[in-house]
Amino acid sequence: MKTEQSPLQKPVRVINIGLERFAEDLRSADIPVIQMDWRPPAGGDPRLIALLDRLAEEA
Amino acid sequence: MACSTHILKSSYYDSVVLMRVASQLKKQDEVAEVAMFMGTEGNHALLAQVGLTTEKSREAGPQDLIIIVIADSDECAGRTTQEAIRMLSERAPGQNAELDYRPRMLDTALKFLPDASLAALSIPGEFAVREATACLDKGLNVFLFSDNVGIEAEITLKNKAREKNLLCMGPDCGTAYINGVGLGFANVIKSGRIGCIAASGTGLQAVVCELERLREGVSHAIGVGGRDLSREVNGTMTRYALELLEQDPVTEVIVLLSKPPHADVVAALESICSAMSTPVVTCFQGARLPGSTFVQAATLDEAAAMAACLANGSDYQPRSFADPNRVFDLLERMGDTAAGKRVVGLFTGGTLAKEAQLLLVKELGSVATSLDEEIAHIVVDLGDDQYTIGRPHPMIAPETRTEKLVELAQNGNLASCGVVLVDLVLGNGSHLDPAAELIESIDTLRTKHGLYPEIIAVIVGTEMDPQDTEGQIIALERAGITVFRSNSEAARYVAMLVAPACRTHYMKERA
Structure with a gap:
């Protein structure tokens, strides 16, 4: 493993998916962060999600 | 009792946010129950399990929010429902305007933060694997806070991460x-x-x-x-x-x-x-x-x-207490008032509960780890799944512990209790004033139930934490609560209170 590949060497910049409080804590520590507006895919319907995933794989 | 069901169509909210709001609204004396869930299959099953399903709640889909309130009157149930909607619509104070743009797609988020190094995921476990996989595929390290992820999925995620020289921290x-x-x-x-x-x-x-x-x-x-x-x-x-x-x-x-x-x-x-x-x-x-x-x-x-x-480069010197003289003084003041009585440990941190339980078992024999077990001493992790179904984690909402303490008192389970052992875990993400909540619950024990067990608290925090650690300690001590900064020290002290025979062993280090 090369040292430059270490995940510990990169500056921390975060995409936050879920609890906004975690993004706020990072922001207040001056860490670049993007809060996603995450919602359950396909209205949360497991059958539709599986279908979407299959379509994506085929594509 | 009056029951009101309200459905907010196409309104996704995180379960932690919903449970916090519900938990706050339940504090009103005239409100018996507040349930706020997204209408997912799992949540419908949960509502049925706890007997809260209503005809109207069945209409809610996965993107709809169900608000069920049981209160003394229709007026109160309606008012509480409106208050819930108002609280959900409020933006968190101090929320930064830069956070206002919220992409829905990972690809869009990466356009705004092209050098992103990590994705932090705290969404329901049933969806977390899919999103974590997508993040790893985009070359992002993953911090996976979500629980309820199967072990097979965990293995797949971690193997994928390892192949890509990425971290998959979690699930849970x-x-x-x-x-x-x-x-x-x-x-x-x-x-x-x-x-x-x-x-x-x-x-x-x-x-x-x-x-x-x-x-x-x-x-x-x-x-x-x-x-x-x-x-x-x-x-x-x-x-x-x-x-x-x-x-x-x-x-x-x-x-x-x-x-x-x-x-x-x-x-x-x-x-x-x-x-x-x-x-x-x-x-x-x-x-x-x-x-x-x-x-x-x-x-x-x-x-x-x-x-x-x-x-x-220094030698490690094992010790039972950082300040044995303080502990000696505390024991002198306490005497044998708790000797032979029960220990009830109510923890928000699972590992802290386990450590306390292991230390207490050595001195006290059996120590139960569930409130259902009929053993004299108990040390319980209130963050365990069995206590958090449909409830916020007690590190976020310490009122969960208050409710459990009051419930134990009402059922007569604290009658022979000599010591209550608790933890307060501070830091980002945690409740901003857990000391106030604990003090309120202890007041209730004393004033409403006439119970005066010794209260021992361990605080896990630093002076830079947002809760003002020193202020938390002062508030607890003013309320007559003995505070330790180390979990093992708190457990050893508790052991000495109820089993004075072990004092000689632990106090031999006192110069």
Whole structure:
């Protein structure tokens, strides 16, 4: 493993998916962060999600 | 009783937010129950299980929010429902305008933050694997706070991460620090030369706080999730984390925290660690391994102290208490008032509960770990799944503990209790004033139930945490609560209160 590949060497910049409080804590520590507006895919319907995933794989 | 059901169409809210609002509204005397759930299949089953399903609630789909209120009157139920809607619509105070743009798609988020290094996921477990997979595919390290992720999915995610030289911290990872940046429930600490690998969030918090008190800092703390050292997961992330910290130029000592690992995993870890130049201090709760590959600590604070000694080249001196004179004075003042009585431990941190239970078992014999067991002493992790179904985690909402304490008092289960042992875990993500909530619950015990058990609290926090740790301690002590900064010290002190025979053993260090 090369040292430059270490995940510990990169500056921390975060995409936050879920609890906004975690993004706020990072922001207040001056860490670049993007809060996603995450919602359950396909209205949360497991059958539709599986279908979407299959379509994506085929594509 | 009046019951009101309200459906907010196409309104997705995170379950933690919903449970916090519900929990606050339930504090009103005239409100018996507030249930707020998204209308997913799982939540419909949960509502049915607790007998709260209504004709109207069945109409809600996965994107709709169900608000059910049971109160003394229709007027109160309606008012509480409106208050819930108002609270949900309020933006959190201090929310930064820069956070206002919220992409829905990962690709869009990456256009706004093209050099993103990590994705932090705290969404329901049933959807988390799909999103975590997408993040790894985009080359992002993953901090997976979500629980309820199957072990097969965990193995797949971690193998994928490993193939790509990425971290998959979790599932069920509460805390991590990368390059000094805290993720999840993280205490505010200084950077330093101790690297950590942790299968336990609150265990890691206890260690980093102790390191901070010993004037040491953390280089990185890699969370791996509670199952990483199981036979199935085979320590995939722990092994990778050891490699990374061994190569890290800043890390001088490594602390590894976990439940006892599977024997096959131990062999693999020993093989890796014996070839490393960085010393590894382990704390495998309740297990001491043969051999000398690891420097083995029995408790979390001992792991921190051993690591600090290795870093600064000093000898480690085992001790039961940092300030034995203070403990001696406390015992003198207490006398034998709690001797022979029950211990009731109500913890928000699972690893802290386990550590206290292991220490108390040594002195008291049996100690139950569930409120359902009929053993005199109990030490319970209120963050365990059995107590958090449809409830917020008590580190976020300590009122959960208040309710449990009051329930125990009402059922007569605190009548022979001499000591109540609790933890307050501070830091980012946690409740902002857990001391106030605890003091209120103790007041209720005293004034409404005439119960005066000795209250012992352990505070896990640093002076830089947002809760004002010193202020929390002062408030607790003013309310007659004895405060310790170390979990093991609190447990030993409790043992000495109810079993005075062990005082000689623990107090022999007093000069």
